[in-house]
Amino acid sequence: MTDLPLDHVRTLLVAVDAGTFEAAARILHVTPSAVSQRIKALEQRTGRVLLVRSKPLRPTESGVAVVRFARQLAWLEDSARAELGLTGASSSGGGYGDSGDGTGSGGPGRGVPVQTLSIAVNSDSLSTWFPEVTARFSANAAVCFDLHREDQDYTDELLRAGLVMAAISSSPKPVQGCVVRPLARMRYRAVATHGFVRRWLPDGVGATDLAAALTVAPVIIFNRKDDLQDGFLRGIGVPASGPRHYLPATDAYLYAVESGFGWGLIPDVQARQFGQVELVELAPERPVDVPLYWQQWKLAPALLSEVGEVAAEVAARRLG
Template sequence: MLDYAALAAVAAVAREGSFDRAAAALGVTASAVSQRVRTLEDRLGAVLIVRGQPCGVTTIGARLCAHVERVRLLEGEMASALPGLASQIAESGPPTIRVAVNADSLATWFIPAIAAFAGRGDRLVDLVIAGEDHTAERLRSGDVLAAVTTDHTPVQGCRTVPLGALRYAATASPAFVAQWFARGVDAASLARAPVLRFDRRDDLHARWARTLFGHEPDMPTHWIPSTHGFIDAALAGMGWCMNPIPLVATHLRTGGLISLTPNHHLDVPLYWQHARIGTRLLDALTREVVAAAQGGLL
């Protein structure tokens, strides 16, 4: 059997980033937290916390933290029938729902869902940023309880809900278009014009190019790991990039940015997957996510 007091200590250190802050959150001494973590690591034969400033968590440690949150959700489901348990849960603070979401969804339509869900103050959220093609990996590893993903195949133990599609346009500043695409957009011009990419897993530009030309030209790349940084860099003429249309609609309307192919967009279907446990809270979050998607996605 797992020692849940020790698991709570691991989760607190992972969440707070230090043993001192974890101790304050748990109402015990830092030495007690350290002892609990070390005892559990010795018992499991695995390092769970990476000591540092701030402290980090290993892969197995992250899975155990997710397990702790699942247990708290299950306990919350029983609280209405067990008043004594309800009082103990209240003393330990509100449960935290850890969710994986892609940066573009977070920047466009997802925040209203989270705000509506957390508005009562009796539940917390912990958002993890990952590419929409890779958020399901976080579910499979047990790192998160729910995810916005492009994967429609349900992860084992999860439920899938279709949300709609986020439409992207390839955009650039008028000056950039005049410099690099004066004769139009083709594979040769794309092979010369700098493109902006979020990270090494970001392949939206390649998918867009393949729908046009059947292959991906080798493109010179600027790396900018920021959704809003993409817009600023594109406005400054640094490169062309794939932007969610809701985020750049104003710039397209005023002419600050131009769509490279006005009649051709890339639609990325999105799905909501969540664990089947903790039904009450996850169902409430799902309702808010679906409602927000209806207003923000195709």
């Protein structure tokens, strides 16, 4: 990697994070043509196609390796600047860019060395306990968070692609070049309103025909990556669900369940924190536990490791 032109490597990272040549050009204060030419030159240098020219731009398998290298190089710069007390930062979480005022592209103010930490977080954690983690660092002007929302079964893909430096994942298997530590288990329960149960499960939730009822009762699913409800149904021997509503927002999902729109799996921490309506648990003997893990680069800034420590403490306390 040492013979790769660093300005071209940095340009690739900015393009991937920004999503388009035009957006990358604005960050780098060059023309879109210059961005394209730098990346083309880098591809010629490596002999590999590094970027899929789609919207948004996507790194190829070879491009992922270069993007990961660029992001690691960026935070090394951040760390060195912080240790030397230099102003500005290279914006390690979101690419390189210089505002020209000595504060860097991601800094909160003049004269403050800043590290940007890019972290992938699943939606339910992001909506419940993880904000307490970031709040612990609110007085630290040396850090900016760049959080990426993704399903816990897919956050490690962002880590593998070099798009983030750490992730809250459901996988205990570390991504190559990363270390993993357990956080806690997020417990989900299949619930619905009393009115929904009276309509769709007239014999009660403890009846032996619960499985049959759930083949026709409407279910609420977060998005098409969400396998929680289907996993629950498979566990009770239901091959397919009834009508499926997709609501990809945590608050809207809970509101839909509380409105009797359908049944769904709600994490205990969310029900305690935001629940406004008494819900009926459909299968009290079958909660769904999703283990969560903190994954981060082995070679990582101390500040990122500190965030991981806080995440472990908060998750253990809030999720029990």
